[in-house]
Amino acid sequence: MSEAGGSDRGRAQRLDALKALLADRDITTAAELADELGVSLRTVQRDLATLRHSGMPIEGDRGRGGGTRLERGWSLGRVHLNESEALGLLLSLNIAEKIGSPLLLGDLRSIMRKVGNAFAPAQTRRIKALRNRVLVGQAASxxxxxxxxxxxxxxxxxxxxxxxxxxxxxxxxxxxxxxxxxxxxxxxxxxxxxxxxxxxxxxxxxxxxxxxxxxxxxxxxxxxxxxxxxxxxxxxxxxxxxxxxx
Structure with a gap:
């Protein structure tokens, strides 16, 4: 069984494929995911840990042969955004954060972190640059x-x-x-x-x-x-x- 590339780009593609597999199945196992992706069990386990850390709600049953699944009640499933939609979404969240509602601020930061972690580093840098070009003043007179x-x-x-x-x-x-x-x-x-x-x-x-x-x-x-x-x-x-x- 060969590893599916060691580059950052290859890993990002593998993580995207792993997300899609999890979203498409009610329950699966790490071994099945490893076989599907053509990587080792250890690699899949490491990738699952990465996705959990980024905020993806992945549940796992303990014990030998335990299943892995998305927490369906909170998952958005297989949502795919084009570049313009993704930039618009994060820009909107950033604007909402700048407005500074105390009722929303904590959730907004968490959402931005989770959504932002889904993008490549170059895209993340671009979003930050755009954010610096959006200014929020006072309420209109x-x-x-x-x-x-x-x-x-x-x-x-x-x-x-x-x-x-x-x-x-x-x-x-x-x-x-x-x-x-x-x-x-x-x-x-x-x-x-x-x-x-x-x-x-x-x-x-x-x-x-x-x-x-x-x-x-x-x-x-x-x-x-x-x-x-x-x-x-x-x-x-x-x-x-x-x-x-x-």
């Missing part, structure tokens, strides 16, 4: 709320894609005076004054920092043009004072 309307879902999805993948976005924007203009922006940061979202961006057509309220974006197209992150202080100084007035 009464003046701002008076003119607020929830943004269109298609606009939000497109802007989030441009933000996460560092792509230039072409948009039609209506400012607080009702004037409509066409812009090309680099969405460097997202800023949240509950419930209003803003993009702190570099405006390529005006060659400067601009603040855009997302519910005022009328049309948006993600372009096949990448951008680099610019020094944060150019955008952070705009922050709270801009958001309170628009």
């Amino acid at each position: 009464a003046a701002v709320l008076a003119g607020y309307r929830p943004p269109e879902a298609a606009v939000t999805r497109a802007l989030l894609t441009a933000f996460m993948y560092q792509r230039v976005a072409s948009l039609r924007y209506q400012d607080q005076s009702g004037v409509t203009t066409d812009r090309e922006i680099e969405a460097q940061f997202l800023y949240h004054n509950v419930p209003v979202w803003y993009a702190l961006a570099w405006d390529r057509l005006r060659d400067g920092v601009r603040f855009f309220r997302i519910d005022r974006i009328q049309q948006i197209t993600v372009l096949d043009i990448g951008f680099r992150l610019r020094p944060a202080h150019h955008f952070l100084t705009a922050g709270e004072s801009e958001a309170r007035s628009m």
Whole structure:
């Protein structure tokens, strides 16, 4: 029986395969899992311990020949997320943590740890970098709320894609005076004054920092043009004072 590769990538693939086997079976044994994966019993036992440590609810019956199963009442089963869904999920959890509800904070940290452990190190680093580009301020002022309307879902999805993948976005924007203009922006940061979202961006057509309220974006197209992150202080100084007035 040969080991299924010693590299980190090979081990990550093996752990994914092990999760799928556990989710697909009501009960199995470590020996059956080892045979299925083509690895030693010791390797499977080590991998099961790794999954337990990451928060996966794996139960084991004691004794020779004891069975192994997922705790079905709490497992999500074979849930597969694409890259955008996974990034969006963890970004949402991070935002919820930044808002800081004392009723949710402990659970959120546990959930983020468990979900984050399912990703490769490179993906985890990317998620942390994205988290640093999301800023949470105060609740929106009464003046701002008076003119607020929830943004269109298609606009939000497109802007989030441009933000996460560092792509230039072409948009039609209506400012607080009702004037409509066409812009090309680099969405460097997202800023949240509950419930209003803003993009702190570099405006390529005006060659400067601009603040855009997302519910005022009328049309948006993600372009096949990448951008680099610019020094944060150019955008952070705009922050709270801009958001309170628009």
